[in-house]
Amino acid sequence: MAGKKERQRKLAAERHQRRLARRAQRDRRATRVTVAITAVIVVAGLSVGGVLLAGQSSGTTTTPKATPSATVTPTPSPTVAEPATHCVYTAAGTAARPLVVRRRMYSPPVGMIPRGTSSTATRNSEPSRISLM
Numbered sequence: 001m002a003g004k005k006e007r008q009r010k011l012a013a014e015r016h017q018r019r020l021a022r023r024a025q026r027d028r029r030a031t032r033v034t035v036a037i038t039a040v041i042v043v044a045g046l047s048v049g050g051v052l053l054a055g056q057s058s059g060t061t062t063t064p065k066a067t068p069s070a071t072v073t074p075t076p077s078p079t080v081a082e083p084a085t086h087c088v089y090t091a092a093g094t095a096a097r098p099l100v101v102r103r104r105m106y107s108p109p110v111g112m113i114p115r116g117t118s119s120t121a122t123r124n125s126e127p128s129r130i131s132l133m
Contacts, residue, residue, distance in 0.1 A: 002010075
């Protein structure tokens with residue numbers, strides 16, 4: 001009959017073998033991904049190099065002819081004139097819609113709620129504590 005320590009050793013050895021198998025599979029997958037990415041980069045580099053090489057060896061190259069440039073005389077920039085009248089704000093009698101007074105929720109820190117009250121009780125007045133709302 002196998003003892004407790006032998007059974008634990010056997011389980012640990014099996015666990016170790018499973019870990020090694022997972023690690024080997026992960027390493028193989030990483031190697032495949034690295035090889036694929038490297039192949040894509042090499043193919044892209046070769047194609048870009050081929051396009052650049054083909055563009056240079058097209059044979060006829062034309063050099064742009066220099067044209068005599070005319071001298072440009074700077075013109076003075078126009079000045080911006082101030083408007084004749086300024087905007088003035090006149091307060092209207094009533095707002096477009098009525099103002100709504102918000103009811104603030106106040107919840108004390110955890111453990112500070114007295115028994116028999118709920119933490120979501122609303123107040124009609126501002127709390128005595130400064131809030132950052």
